Amino acid sequence: MLDKIPDTMEAGRGFQVGFRVNGHPVTLEVPPSRRLLALIREDLGLTGTKRSCELGRCGSCMVLLNGRPVNACLTMAYQCEGADIVTIEGISAGGLHPVQQAFQEEGGFQCGYCTPGMVVSVVALLAANPQPAPEEIEEALSGNLCRCTGYASILRAVNRAIEQGGDIHEN
Amino acid sequence: MLQWREDLLRTPVLYQPSTLEEARKLKRELGAKAVYAAGGTLLRTLWENGTAALPEALIDLRGVAGFSGVRHEDGHLYIGALTELSACRSHGEIAMASPVLREAARGIAAPSVRNIATIGGNITCGYGDVLPALLVAEAELAVSGPDSSPWVPVAAWLADRWGSAYDPETIVAGVRLPSASACIELGGRRFEVYRKVGRREAFTPSLVTAALVGTIGEDGVLRGVRIAAGGGSSRPHRLEQAEALLEGRRFSAELMSSLCETVHEEYAPSGDAFATGAYKTKTAANLIAAELWRLLHPREHSPEQPVSPGEMASE
Numbered sequence: 379m380l381d382k383i384p385d386t387m388e389a390g391r392g393f394q395v396g397f398r399v400n401g402h403p404v405t406l407e408v409p410p411s412r413r414l415l416a417l418i419r420e421d422l423g424l425t426g427t428k429r430s431c432e433l434g435r436c437g438s439c440m441v442l443l444n445g446r447p448v449n450a451c452l453t454m455a456y457q458c459e460g461a462d463i464v465t466i467e468g469i470s471a472g473g474l475h476p477v478q479q480a481f482q483e484e485g486g487f488q489c490g491y492c493t494p495g496m497v498v499s500v501v502a503l504l505a506a507n508p509q510p511a512p513e514e515i516e517e518a519l520s521g522n523l524c525r526c527t528g529y530a531s532i533l534r535a536v537n538r539a540i541e542q543g544g545d546i547h548e549n
Numbered sequence: 550m551l552q553w554r555e556d557l558l559r560t561p562v563l564y565q566p567s568t569l570e571e572a573r574k575l576k577r578e579l580g581a582k583a584v585y586a587a588g589g590t591l592l593r594t595l596w597e598n599g600t601a602a603l604p605e606a607l608i609d610l611r612g613v614a615g616f617s618g619v620r621h622e623d624g625h626l627y628i629g630a631l632t633e634l635s636a637c638r639s640h641g642e643i644a645m646a647s648p649v650l651r652e653a654a655r656g657i658a659a660p661s662v663r664n665i666a667t668i669g670g671n672i673t674c675g676y677g678d679v680l681p682a683l684l685v686a687e688a689e690l691a692v693s694g695p696d697s698s699p700w701v702p703v704a705a706w707l708a709d710r711w712g713s714a715y716d717p718e719t720i721v722a723g724v725r726l727p728s729a730s731a732c733i734e735l736g737g738r739r740f741e742v743y744r745k746v747g748r749r750e751a752f753t754p755s756l757v758t759a760a761l762v763g764t765i766g767e768d769g770v771l772r773g774v775r776i777a778a779g780g781g782s783s784r785p786h787r788l789e790q791a792e793a794l795l796e797g798r799r800f801s802a803e804l805m806s807s808l809c810e811t812v813h814e815e816y817a818p819s820g821d822a823f824a825t826g827a828y829k830t831k832t833a834a835n836l837i838a839a840e841l842w843r844l845l846h847p848r849e850h851s852p853e854q855p856v857s858p859g860e861m862a863s864e
Contacts, residue, residue: 447664
């Protein structure tokens, strides 16, 4: 093994990571490269975040990391140290979020598997930009794939959320 | 066919150095067992796809001093290697210094991936989609350290990266671009264009990327033209013969034909599982000629870039 290098942190099995999930502080002893998706679903039991492509290509596992959407399947445990993570459970902690309400009203889902990820991306978009232009909506949702709806109803849901002030966090 | 992959059961040891020298020392001692990581988005994709094995050690560069931030320095805009691609997409100073870099960042993956992925990683892989933009922006790289090492032009660094003598300890610490104000004022209309063609319209790996910058004079003459092409996992490079063909010439339909032929001769990427080399060459030639054509006929194709009649080039 290597000589210890001063100021270099070294960690293997038994690595401890601390972060906040939906406002609650969490400390986990996990391999440093374990995926955030596994931490959320398997270690913390928050199954609203969906597992699908596992390659950052579908957006089903979208969560907010320090307020910005990231793919939980691409993010590793050590990259979450000190971070503030919000999952779909956190978004709906105080009842249906206005964005979820808009998806429901416009039928912005069919099987619903992509919906938590979609909602997370829309919540992040509207928090940063409450009045996005159509091309800004398309860009913000470009990493969320849906295989059922054809997207028209999803875009209607986003527009409804904008009209109803979907950027307002109620919780 | 299913294959047993022992590497996926590994737990890589994580090293978090705080200086560049520590990072290099770790890589020197661990060799091929270790990989540098920052955002890690490309690495994760390679591991999951089985294109690369999960390494025994990760050297996390995110804590290394001096690799962060965007700032003006000595007439240049410095972009630290840890700058996320989402910042390259939205940072006002970057947009002013290099519209092509901003546009390149817009087309890479999706916002959620760009929130983790860094410009340093996109450069270091040797085929990232920011590279054609950096080539035409005449960007330079701080290789190994932000202060101690010379600035290396992107083209020279790419020659090294794709060469057989590339030093695996190499770390790209940052990029610098000529400041917007430092752009040579040639008069006329400046153009900066970046286009990507992938397998679908958005959120897709590139097949072909092209970046073009230059100026169309009042007299319709092209000056300071720089063109680069890349895409997929091909080595991006400047198209110097195409640049020479256009330099000092007046825009014309005939010139566009010659341009297509020149790009055909000059850009020969290899094929991959999704497209042949010939397809990519043809796409690059058509893309570059089409974008110049659009500049020639802005009213027909690009209402967002109006020009006055005096700026219109004559055929």
